Amino acid sequence: MTLRHLTIFRAVCQTESITLAAEHLNMTQPAVSLAVRELEDFYGVQLFERMNRRIYITEAGRTLLQYADTILSQCRFGVHVTFGETVLPSLLRRLAEQLPDITVRAFVTNTRENEEMLLRNELDFAVIDNVKGLEALRTVPLGKEEMAVVCRPDHRSGNSITLEELAGERLLLREKGSGTRDSIDTVFGTAGLTVSAFLDSSSTYALLSCAREGLGVTILPRSLTAEALREGTLKELTVTDGAFFRRYYLAHHKNKYLTDSVRQVVQALQDCCRESDILA
Numbered sequence: 178m179t180l181r182h183l184t185i186f187r188a189v190c191q192t193e194s195i196t197l198a199a200e201h202l203n204m205t206q207p208a209v210s211l212a213v214r215e216l217e218d219f220y221g222v223q224l225f226e227r228m229n230r231r232i233y234i235t236e237a238g239r240t241l242l243q244y245a246d247t248i249l250s251q252c253r254f255g256v257h258v259t260f261g262e263t264v265l266p267s268l269l270r271r272l273a274e275q276l277p278d279i280t281v282r283a284f285v286t287n288t289r290e291n292e293e294m295l296l297r298n299e300l301d302f303a304v305i306d307n308v309k310g311l312e313a314l315r316t317v318p319l320g321k322e323e324m325a326v327v328c329r330p331d332h333r334s335g336n337s338i339t340l341e342e343l344a345g346e347r348l349l350l351r352e353k354g355s356g357t358r359d360s361i362d363t364v365f366g367t368a369g370l371t372v373s374a375f376l377d378s379s380s381t382y383a384l385l386s387c388a389r390e391g392l393g394v395t396i397l398p399r400s401l402t403a404e405a406l407r408e409g410t411l412k413e414l415t416v417t418d419g420a421f422f423r424r425y426y427l428a429h430h431k432n433k434y435l436t437d438s439v440r441q442v443v444q445a446l447q448d449c450c451r452e453s454d455i456l457a
Contacts, residue, residue, distance in 0.1 A: 178219045180434045183245040185212040186224065190234055190242050216241070252442045253282045255294055255303040257356050259322075260425065261285035262381065263400045264456075268449045272442060279438045287379065289354035295430050301439045302429040304446070306356035307363070316426040319447070320456030324360065324421035325402045327411040329391040336412065340368045340419045347375035347393030349384045360423045361396050368419060385411070396421055400455045425456060 188198040189209065199209045217224050224238035234242065256265055265283065272281055284291075284300070291303040296313060308316050326343065338346075344365060350372075351357040365372050375393050378384050381401050388395045389410050405411040427443065429435065435443070450456050 178216060180249065180436055182212050182216050182219075183249055184434075184436060185209055186216055187242065187245045187249060189213060189225070189232070190238070193232060193234075195232065249436045250278055250438050251280045251282070252436075252439045253284070253300050254442065254446075255284040255286060255291040255300045257288045257291060257304060257306060258285060258351075258379065258381065259357065259398045259401060259423070260304045263398075264449055264453055267453075268446055271445050271449060275445060276438075276441055279442060281442065287352065287354050288356040288359070292428070295428060295433075298430065298433070300429075301433065301435065302427060302443060304425055305428050306423045306425050307359045308424075308426050308428070313430055313432075314428045315431045316428045319425040319427055319450045320453075321422050321424045322456055323399045324357070324396055324423060325399045325406070326394060326396050326414040326416055326421065327402050327406065328388055328394040328414060330409065330412045332388075332391050332394070333414075336415055337417050338414045339417050340365065340370060343394065343414075343416065344370045344372045348372055349376045349378070349387050349393045349395040350374040351381070351384070351397075352377045352379045355379070356423055357397065360421060364419055364421055398423060398455075425450070 185198065185202060188201050189195060192198045192201060195209050195213070196206055199206045202209070213224060220237070220241065222237035223235055224241060225232040225234055265285065269281070269283065272279065284294070288305045288307070291300070291305050292311060292314070294300045295303055304319065326338065350361060362372070376384070376387055381397055384395045384397060385402070385405060387393065389405065394414065402411060402413070406413055427446065
């Protein structure tokens, strides 16, 4: 029994017709009939009574329909930490206003954990970055965001720095496995440089706080440094021979069946990304 079986069953209940359900789902009539029979065999009950060329839902069918409605109106998705701290609040507000009948569960964790949850079928989809070519996942670009190199204004003189000089700084970086860290390591690696962090942290707040205290230089998405830069508690360093940015992707397992509810949530997420002033 799969989500697709439940989707087909609910369509038959709504249309009270195998033929109309097939048309609605863009399927053949025999395929719809087979799915219904497989459900009946799986549960060992009769879901519909067939009389005078019409079908009527049985009591067992009504019970299953309640279950199907509950399951098909749920959506589980994950986002990486930066997305969770910036775009996610507006997305959740949009979902509450526009799709109140859909039960949403959102998880904020780093990209590596999101990928692992997708592979374990614990999420319907996730927002990840810097796709590494996982063959089991299907991805769609959402946009990209610049990252800023920042430190306390008196941490070093001048506002420019080379990649080699930056590699020699006390670096305050996100933890291994995060998309931010992968992006940073890629830039340094391409330049033939290896870096080690003075501080590894999954908390962007901790990184910003330590940078404000003059403990080193941090590299974070520009959206997370904007307030400190406006306040003047941090200054941005211009990297003369490199640039840091992240690319964001919507990802789901290639074999994952996306229900109508999930597709509606995905559409709302894509709308939020298009309207956001964070992603280019």
